[in-house]
Amino acid sequence: MPLRLAGPRILADGVSKTIGRVQLLAPTDLAADPDCAVVVRGPNGAGKTTLLRILAGLTLPTTGTVTIDGQPADERDPTIRERIAVHVGAPTAYRDLTLADHLTLVDATWGRDAATCPDRVAAGLDDLGIGHLHDRLPNELSSGQSQLFRLALVLFRPGDALVLDEPEQRLDPDMRRRVTDLLVARREAGATLVVATHDATLAERVGDAELEVGRVGG
């Protein structure tokens, strides 16, 4: 039985992003509550990834604000970092560490118990079906396996909120189902989820609410 999580309320109010004369994201509102998953949909170039980066406090919005349980979303704030696990683009990866080494490093730097670390690492990889690849280096994975490894890193670190950008990318149907099950379990455990996806099945099973991000002008 997974631990009960206390996901935060994520609130975006009129956030937009413009660089120079190019608008990457039109003004957008979003509210995601604990035990709730908001699915972000929209065509390519609509600004989904930009929205997720802003929600995670990785990128400053041009207009609007984002709060996480009332605190400004800013990944420089350690409490925000601790609460939000983010999968947007390629995460931190070391070309000289194996998959198991990566999870060990993550586990240790969050101050978890060293004695039980190997068990958690094995479970973290098994959850995504890549336990048998524990001694591979990141550059020795296929593109689908790389995606599973990235998701394993994000799901392994602490966080009662998940912000995920197209977690289904490059995955076969079985693996998509497995990832969907994990996300549903995380939501049911109390986490707050914001997931951008093009997968209708994943959106339907995981999402409680849907946000359509509009096409923006270049």
Added chain:
Amino acid sequence: MADRSTDRRRLAAAERASGGGPGALRTLAYPAYLVVLLGAMYGFSTAQALFRTADPEAVRGWLMTPVALGVPTLAAIAAVLSAWRAGSVRGPVVPPLPWLDLVVVSSIDRVLSLRLWWRIALGASLIGCIALGAMIGFGLWYAAVTGPLAALVGIGVGAVMGALIALAWLVGQAGRQIPTGPPVASRLRAMRLEDLRAQSARSSRLGGAMLSGDLRAARLEVAAPVTRARGARLRSQGRWRTVVARDVLGARRAPASPVAGAVLLVAGTALAAVCLVTPALPGLAAILAAGLLHGGFAGWAEGMRLQADNSGTPALLGLPPRAEALAHCVLPGAAYLVVAAVVGTGVALGTGHAPGGVVGWLALMGLLLVGTGQASTFRVTPAIFVSPDPRGRLAWQTVPFAVTTLAGGLLTARIAVHGLSGELALASVIVVLALAWGWHRVGVRTDEHRA
């Protein structure tokens, strides 16, 4: 099968169509002119000034020792081995992809279709080595250390070395196969299209990465596959120690960089220590020592580089970025301190001096290296006044190296004359400024992506 004259006609037609051919070989003329000009203006002046200020009598005596023969011989062997090793990553024969796909793929003899690039590489190697040999030879003669024969010997040895280095480079590219026949022609004929394409594509990517300042992409292009210590496992040992253990494991799995770093550290600390106990040595030697130390420290700082590469990606580690950056200083700092303590003490005792002052300054120098090492690794967007073209960006990225060599070298030279106690205040201020600079750049680089 077409005969050689037919091949030549077909190749000439291809060269005319592509705008290449013998004309391309003439492109070597301008770089050669520049090398000769700059070598004569700066290289020769520097070499003769170095020999003149370093006491010609002492240099003459040193040239008679076995060390004077051993050091250049070792350097020559290292150069040939380096060229051979570089050949497997980027060899001398790397035509552009269209030439490979349209001409080399045909039945034209590959000795003919590839010879242009071999001749360019051979010519460049000969010009560079002859210029270096001439600079040293003429420098020795002009500084009245030796007679005119040194100039001729320098040119001759340079020519031989140029040919050897180019040949080793080609052999490295051709791989383990040992074809029969003439050493160059047989290797050109034995080259596989797939390997040539891979090197050509890599060369283009590498060039693009260098021009755009993306040193991470450049390093990934030349990185060797990890084959060592694959059975070793990272163990959880607490928040800080696990990050340090990560760096140690990384060094075991990819030892080429730490080994090269260790060699540079030993050479740099030895030269710096000799400068400290020999005030008569020119300041150039101390600057050279600081440059070697900068490179040696960087050889052990892979963890630092990986953190900088990953900045801007969502946080996975529980350590704050600055704490992680500090943890990544432990391995290169420890490696440097061990080498500095051993080599510094050895040089000081060997020359009849107390090791305290030598090791004391070398230890302070370690802090300077931490600061400039971080500033160098956590590269930030060039300041607004820097030209946005590749040369401007490259110059901007070399600022930390310049600071290490100038500040470290000049301080070493001053301490050699005035003693550590006499220069302690100035040295401490510079070291603190360097540390603050590195610390600042870690923060700027970490937050740079937020805009």
